[in-house]
Amino acid sequence: MSRRSWLFSALAVLPLAACTASGPSAEPPRPGSAPALKLVAFDSCAQLEKELRTAAEKSYVAPPPIPENARAVGRGDMASTPKAAKSESSGTNVHEVGVDEPDIVKNDGRRIVTVSGGVLRVVDTVARKQTGKLDLKLEAFGEPQLLLSGDHALVLADGGRHHPLRDDSRIMRPGNGRSEVLLVDLAGDTPRLLSRYRGDGRLVDARQHGSVARVVISSSPDFQFPYRGDPEPENVMQDDRGNIERAPMEAWLPTWQITTGGATARGRLDCSAVSRPESFSGLSMLRVLSFDLNATALGDGDPVAVVADGDAVYGSAGSLYIANNQMWRMNATGRGAPPEGTDIYRFSLPPVGQPAYVASGRVPGRLLNQYSMSEYDGHLRVATTSWTDDASAVRVLREKDGKLVEVGAAEGLGKGERIYSxxxxxxxxxxxxxxxxxxxxxxxxxxxxxPRVTGELKITGYSAHLQPVGENRLIGIGQEATTQGRPTGTQVSLFDVTDPADPRRLDQHLVPGGYSEAESDPHAILWWPDNGLMVLPVADARADGALALRVTGDRIEQTTRLAPTAENTGPMRRALVVGGVLWSVTDRGVLASNLSTLDQVAWVGLT
Structure with missing residues (x-):
């Protein structure tokens, strides 16, 4: 077995010892539900060091056998949004109105800001020309994304990996990388870099409330293991225990540097900012950073940290939820029993300043992604699929004494299947x-x-994203499929959900052999309710452009496939509306079309 497997298979079952006193839950969990989870602060840096070192050392134990029904899952879809106020320009298609999410394109009603290939560009929507360009000189390799407030843009670039250690069966190396956060001034003729934050770890996600962005980064312990050929596993375990024992406390605490105006400041996470769950959730250090986009420079983000893994971020008006699907335990080892469930941490969000930990909990099974969570009327609704039999459920959680406690569940959805949206x-x-x-x-x-299931509609294919398009109407974007479940091309379905007991499909549009980025990333969808226009990128054997549809009453009408007349424009990625003009964005340019007729009126090449 590889050395990484020895480490992670044991971590999957390893509890952390309690470091502060905590009594029993005030309300026992419902039968069949996962136990509630609670965060506690470390008493001291010495206690933090002791527990982390003990957890890492104890990880080297024989792995349990693989159960027959253990299986991995893929990623899926997204969704959830109330009505937005009428506007002259469209924003990013997000989970919750008023909570912005990073994307590759942003607009403020007078300019379009894009980022691709490590370069930020600004397009004036009135003059219909590129007016600014800035090479960001990124070291992080992930596709950068943007947030926008006033004349400032925040660029986020992922520099980490999903799994802490790389494995070639003989050598282990840290795989953190360094993610980047950049504050850019857009006020002048040329965009100008104000500050750059580089910090250990991978960028998980971010949410923006007003001008404040909460950025979630996950880092792994920085253990250095020398190359030793192919020693026996027993020798590997003994030698690595020694390496862990000798590793300094700093191996667990991520570092960062902030460069502003030629001056660079450096910092390291203080152990006083770290909490941990009562039961083990991973050796990663999950930290939430707060940056005000209206500031003139970046600080250290005033970090709040948790010793835990995190994969999905959901933000409501006053909360930030981070969920740990614990997929790494199955993917990193290929061994061991499926995780007991998904851990969820909730932080309350003040208008400015540091988030505050409020509660945590655990639900059985795995989440599809962030859109499996929704906060409503003081409760968190969570949709999950079982690790063992692929049956799904929607569970309702309520906060009680610092824990998210299950109060109700609708179970038994789609047994033998998994959630797609x-x-x-x-x-x-x-x-x-x-x-x-x-x-x-x-x-x-x-x-x-x-909570209860009220209705069910069976059709071929699936919807990978569900988009509200008016009262009691949903658009499903996904794949048509044969009766054996083989996908055959992009389908867009219009559903009537007026009667909860009888959901119906009213109409369907098919693109045989097609695929849309919107199936995996709903940021790629434009829904413009003023004239019932939906635009999404679609590629098939004939074209790689934007598909424009109009939703009118009970019908979906194809309007056109938008494609610029210019050559070598690249695939369509996003569409947005500014001042009565539809803008379709590629990595190499922006197509302007008349919003009513969809005739091309301009092409702005990005240089």
Whole structure:
């Protein structure tokens, strides 16, 4: 077995010792539910060091056998949004109105800001020309994304990896990398870099409330293991225990540097900012940073840290939730029992300053992604799929004494299938599962203690994203499939969910052999309710452009496939509306079209 496998297979079952006193839960978990989880602060740096070192050393134990029903899952879809106020320009298609999410394109009603290939560009939507360009000189390799406030842009670039250590069966190396956060001034003719933050770890995600962005970064312990050929596993374990024992405390604490105006300041996470769950959730250091986009320079982000893993970030108006799917335990080792469940941490968000830890909990099974979570009327709704039998459920959690406690569940959805998309809209929920057919389940969540399935619609194919398009109407974007479950091309379905007991498909548009980026990233969708226009990128054997549809009443009408007349423009990535003009964005240029007729009126090449 490889050395990484020895490490991670044991971590999957390793608890952390308690470091502060904590009594029993005030409310026992419901039968069949995962136990509640709670965060506690470390008493001291010495206690933090002791527990982290003990956890790492104890990880070298024989792994348990693989159960027959253990299986890995892929990533999926997204969703959830109330009505937005009428505007002259469109924003990013996000999970919750008023909570912005990073994307490759932003606009403020007068300019379009894009980032690709490590270069930020600004397009004036009135003059219809590129007016600014800035080479960001990024060292992080992930596709950069943007947030925008006033004349400032915040650029986020991922520099880490999903799994802490790389394995070639003989040598282990840290795989953290360094992620980057850049503050850019857009006020002048040329964009200007104000500050650059570089910090250990991978960028998980970010959310923006007003001018404040909360950035979540996960870093791994920086253990150095020398190359030793192919020694026996027993010798490997003994030698590595010694390396861990000798590793300084700093190996667990991520560092950063901030460069502003030619001056560089350096810092390291203080152990007083670190908390941990009562039970083990990973050796990663998950930290939440706060940056004000209206500031003139970046600080250290006033970090709040948790010894835990984190994969999915969901933000509501006043909360930030981070969920740990614990997929790394299965993917890194290929061994061991499936995780007990998914850990969820909630932080409350003040208008400015440091987030505050409020509560944590655990739900059985795995989340699809951030859109499997939704906060409503003081409760968190969570959709999960079981690790063991692929049956799905929607669970309702309530905060009690620092814990997220399950108060109700609707179980048994799509047994033998997995969730492909979720949408929560007020007191209702919609879940799509798929294996060979696509059951669209509608749920009544009005009574948190008694969530229930009210209706089911079975059709071929599946929806990977559910988009509200008016009262009691949903658009499903995904793949049509044969009766055996083989995908055959992009499908866009219009659903009527007026009757919770009888969801119906009203119309369908197919692109045989097609695929849309919107199936995996709903930021790629434009929904413009003023004239019922939906635009999404679609590629097939004939074209790689934007598909424009109009939703009118009970019908989906194809308007056109948008493609610029210029050559070598690259695939369409995003579409947005500014001042009565539809802008379709590629990595090499921006196509301007008349919003009513969709005729091309300009092409702005990005140089």
């Amino acid at each position: 979720v949408r929560f809209i007020g007191p209702r929920g919609y879940v799509v599962t798929f294996r060979q057919t696509d059951p669209l389940y509608s749920l009544d969540l009005a009574v948190p203690e008694r």
